[in-house]
Amino acid sequence: MAKPYQIIYYRGFGSPNAVWLTGRVLRQNELTSPADRASFWDNLSATVSRFLTKEVGGITVRIETFGQTFRTVTNEEGYFDITINPDIELPAGRAWFPIRYALEGVQQPDTGEAVIKDGQLMIAPAYSQFGVISDIDDTVLVTGATSAWQTLRLTFLENAFTRLPFAGVSAFYRALQSGAVTTLFNPIYFVSSSPWNLYDLLIDFFRIQGLPKGPLLLRDLGLNADLLSSQGHHTHKRTMIDKVLSVNPDLPFVLLGDSGQQDPEIYADVIRANPGRIKAVYIRDVSTDDRRDAAVKALIEATADHDVPMLLVADTVAAAEHAAAIGLIDPDTLPEIRADRQADKE
Structure with a gap:
């Protein structure tokens, strides 16, 4: 059975004029949440799975945030890295903003669904002291x-x-x-x-x-x-x-x-x-x-x-x-x- 595509996004950050975004595209089953009484073998298996990854290179990632769309392409290890310039007026009193990642021209092998991941990015408010x-x-x-x-x-x-x-x-x-x-x-x-x-x-x-x-x-x-x-x-x-x-x-x-x-x-x-x-x-x-x-x-x-x-x-x-x-x-x-x-x- 073909493993599903997975977009792993890492929390982006920046300013109103420059936001750095990065993530990775892999073919793997989603990792399960840990248990406080997981066994030695469960912990070892979960960590080994984190490193035995199947990377997806050369694929276009569409990024939607602040009402704008940006695109980037994954490298041979499945990573993407892009700095965007939204150039926007941010609402006062807010630090976290929604973002959506999607793979263009790709569907999940078993369901035919689009490959989408919703996430967040952080921009320090103007009133931050440090x-x-x-x-x-x-x-x-x-x-x-x-x-x-x-x-x-x-x-x-x-x-x-x-x-x-x-x-x-x-x-x-x-x-x-x-x-x-x-x-x-x-x-x-x-x-x-x-x-x-x-x-x-x-x-x-x-x-x-x-x-x-x-x-x-x-x-x-x-x-x-x-x-x-x-x-x-x-x-x-x-x-x-x-x-x-x-x-x-x-x-x-x-x-x-x-x-x-x-x-x-x-x-x-x-x-x-x-x-x-x-x-x-x-x-x-x-x-x-x-x-x-x-x-x-x-x-x-x-x-x-x-x-x-x-x-x-x-x-x-x-x-x-x-x-x-x-x-x-x-x-x-x-x-x-x-x-x-x-x-x-x-």
Whole structure:
């Protein structure tokens, strides 16, 4: 039996004049939602299915949004990537907008139905005070990214219900999205070197843990040595951060990451290249290497010359207390963040 066509869309983002959209077209059965008591074999089978994909290249994807139509073509791995310029007046007080993807000249093999996928894209409202760019692995999600075996074990043998967040993260990120006034909408972008194949797992994880909805900017790669390449990690994350900054030229940003890999180095580069754009940087201390700790502290001292506070924090509450003190979040959210941390630890 021929497998159905599937459009996998990744949440787009941008500004009224430039919106970046990406996704993938595959031939595969839709992945089922995870179960909190799924077996070892169920988790392994689901993850293997994410990587054993049949890509559909050279196919036209029609994109309908803001009353306009755009077209692009998938590459040999089934990915499509397009920046559109809708040039529109957006309604006030709204951040998420509908979008529809359809394959032209293609029908589902068994039913003859059109291949359509409805989704959403995010545009930061004019009243946003700042944006947030956050790493995922070992910043939001316990990954053990400094250990190849730990990363692979958690990726293949766990699911969105059984993966663990860092304590207090959900409440802190909700506070950042609301800002100091708690009635605002500050956009949050999640950047990771994890492959796009894990997109649905991460979306489910964020939903289950109550993390704010935002675009996830992952990486095009397979199961090979590049998965753990530090050079590829640095290049990808810097490229995605630059893309977010470029489509939000008037918005300052808060950056969040961890000390385990290259987040401090990447963020220090971003600060130097974008004077006045970065309000604060929070680095979760996950390293047990004294040399690594010394290197991170040296970067922190260097960023102080640019009047940007970069903090190496032991936990979410320490970051939240500083954010409240400099006016990034409402101090009244601190009790909820402390309670969330305690609940997660228990």
